[in-house]
Amino acid sequence: MTSENLNSMADLVSLCKRRGFLFQSSEVYGGMGGFWDYGPLGVELKMNVKNTWWKEMTLRKNIVGVDASIIMHPSVWKASGHVDGFIDPLVDCKQCKARFRADQIDLNKACPSCGTADSFTEPRDFNLMFNTRIGPVEDTSSVAYLRPETAQGIFVNFNNVVETTRKKLPFGIAQIGKAFRNEITPGNFIFRQREFEQMEMQYFVKPGTQMEAMEEWKEARLNWHLKNGLRSENLKWEPHGPDNLAHYADAATDIEYKFPMGWGEMEGIHSRTDFDLSQHEKLSGKNIKYVDQQDGNKKYTPYVIETSVGLDRTILALMCDAYQRENAGDKENERVVMKFKPHIAPMKAAVLPLMKKPALEEKANALFNDLQHHFHCDYDVSGSIGKRYRRQDEIGTPFCITVDFDTLEDNAVTIRDRDTMKQDRVSLDKVKSFLIERL
Numbered sequence: 001m002t003s004e005n006l007n008s009m010a011d012l013v014s015l016c017k018r019r020g021f022l023f024q025s026s027e028v029y030g031g032m033g034g035f036w037d038y039g040p041l042g043v044e045l046k047m048n049v050k051n052t053w054w055k056e057m058t059l060r061k062n063i064v065g066v067d068a069s070i071i072m073h074p075s076v077w078k079a080s081g082h083v084d085g086f087i088d089p090l091v092d093c094k095q096c097k098a099r100f101r102a103d104q105i106d107l108n109k110a111c112p113s114c115g116t117a118d119s120f121t122e123p124r125d126f127n128l129m130f131n132t133r134i135g136p137v138e139d140t141s142s143v144a145y146l147r148p149e150t151a152q153g154i155f156v157n158f159n160n161v162v163e164t165t166r167k168k169l170p171f172g173i174a175q176i177g178k179a180f181r182n183e184i185t186p187g188n189f190i191f192r193q194r195e196f197e198q199m200e201m202q203y204f205v206k207p208g209t210q211m212e213a214m215e216e217w218k219e220a221r222l223n224w225h226l227k228n229g230l231r232s233e234n235l236k237w238e239p240h241g242p243d244n245l246a247h248y249a250d251a252a253t254d255i256e257y258k259f260p261m262g263w264g265e266m267e268g269i270h271s272r273t274d275f276d277l278s279q280h281e282k283l284s285g286k287n288i289k290y291v292d293q294q295d296g297n298k299k300y301t302p303y304v305i306e307t308s309v310g311l312d313r314t315i316l317a318l319m320c321d322a323y324q325r326e327n328a329g330d331k332e333n334e335r336v337v338m339k340f341k342p343h344i345a346p347m348k349a350a351v352l353p354l355m356k357k358p359a360l361e362e363k364a365n366a367l368f369n370d371l372q373h374h375f376h377c378d379y380d381v382s383g384s385i386g387k388r389y390r391r392q393d394e395i396g397t398p399f400c401i402t403v404d405f406d407t408l409e410d411n412a413v414t415i416r417d418r419d420t421m422k423q424d425r426v427s428l429d430k431v432k433s434f435l436i437e438r439l
C-alpha cells in the first residue's frame with residue numbers, strides 16, 4: 001500500500017466542491033475573489049473546530065466568553081491604530097490594470113500578470129478596513145467599519161466583564177466571530193479571504209508577568225493543534241523579530257503550518273502590553289483600570305497575552321493534513337481518504353443499506369434514527385457499496401455501517417473502519433456502544 005500526502009491545493013479545492021465542504025461565494029454570478037461559502041459538510045467541520053476551541057478556552061475557571069457586534073463605534077478603530085495604520089502599499093500595472101501589494105513583488109521587474117516592463121504606478125497606501133454607513137444620512141459622521149479583528153470587541157468590554165464576573169487577574173476573555181479585511185491579493189483558497197472568522201482570546205495579566213503567561217499559552221496553543229490531529233512536522237514557530245513586531249506588541253510569535261504552497265501563518269500569540277486598554281482609556285475618557293485587591297488595591301492597566309487563530313486557516317490546515325491518496329497496487333483500489341480525528345470529522349458514521357430493498361431500508365432507518373440522537377450520521381442508499389465507501393472515505397467518516405441480507409437473519413451489521421478498512425460484525429444492539437468506545 002502506498003500513501004501520498006496532499007501536494008496540490010487544486011486537488012483539495014476540487015474535493016471540497018465535489019463533496020460539499022466549500023463553494024465559491026455567489027458562484028452562480030461567477031464568484032467573488034476572497035469570499036467562500038461553507039457547504040453542508042464544511043459547516044459541520046467548522047462547528048466541530050469552533051466547539052473544540054470554545055471548550056478548550058472556556059472550560060476553565062478563569063476564561064469567559066463574549067460575542068461583540070461586528071460594527072463598533074468608529075473611535076474603537078482610531079484607538080486601536082487601524083484607521084491610521086492598517087495599511088498595505090498598493091501598486092497597479094498601467095498596462096493590464098492588475099493590482100499587487102508593493103511589498104510582495106519586485107517593482108524593478110516586469111508585471112507578473114502581463115509581462116510589461118516598467119509598468120507599475122507609484123505605491124500608494126491602501127487601508128484594509130471595509131467601511132460602511134450607519135443610518136440614512138450620508139455624511140462623514142455616519143462612517144463605520146466592519147471589524148478587521150475580533151480582539152477590540154473584547155478590550156472595550158473589559159470593564160463590563162470585570163464588573164459582572166468579578167474575575168481576578170490573570171483571567172481571559174474569548175470570542176469567535178467574523179472579521180473583514182479588504183485584502184489586495186486574496187487567494188490560496190480559504191487561506192487569505194476578505195471575510196473570515198477568528199477565534200481570539202485576550203488573557204489579562206499583571207504587568208511584569210506577561211512573558212511567563214506567553215510561554216504557557218504558546219505551549220497550550222501548539223498542543224491544541226496537535227490534539228486536533230495536525231502532524232508536528234507540519235507545524236513550526238515563527239518568532240517576530242524587532243523589525244516585524246506590530247506597533248502594540250513587546251513580543252510575538254506565530255504558529256505556521258506547511259500548506260501545499262509553503263509555510264503560512266495560522267495563529268499568532270502576541271504580548272500586546274497595555275496598549276489597547278490604555279488607548280481606549282485615552283480616547284473614551286473612561287477609567288479602564290484594574291483594582292488589585294490582592295496587592296493593596298493598587299490600580300493599574302493589565303498587560304495582555306493574545307492568542308489569535310484563524311478558524312478558516314485552521315480548517316484548511318486540518319483538511320490538508322487529513323488528505324491521503326492511498327493505492328493498494330491497482331487503480332481500482334485507489335482511494336482518497338480524509339483522515340480527520342473523529343471529533344473533527346463532519347460525520348461520525350454512515351448507515352448504508354446494501355441495496356434499495358424495503359426490508360434492508362427498514363432496519364437501516366431504525367438504526368439511523370437511533371444513532372443520530374448521539375452522532376452526526378449520514379445515510380446513503382444509492383450506488384454500489386464500493387462507491388459509497390469511497391465517498392465516505394473522501395468526506396472522512398470514521399465508520400461505515402452496512403446493513404445486508406444477513407442482518408435480516410442475525411440482527412448484526414458490518415462496521416468498516418475508515419483507516420484500516422477492517423470490518424467487524426457487530427450485533428445491532430451493540431452498535432451504539434461500539435461507536436461510543438471508538439469515537
Ligand code: GAP
Nearest residue numbers: 149151191192193196266267268308309310313
Ligand atoms: N488580533 C490580532 C490579529 O488579528 P492577525 O495576525 O492579523 O492578528 C490573526 O490575524 C489570525 O487571523 C491569523 O493568524 C490568520 O489565521 C487569520 N487571518 C488573518 N487575516 C486573514 C485573512 N485575510 N483570511 C483568513 N484568515 C486570516
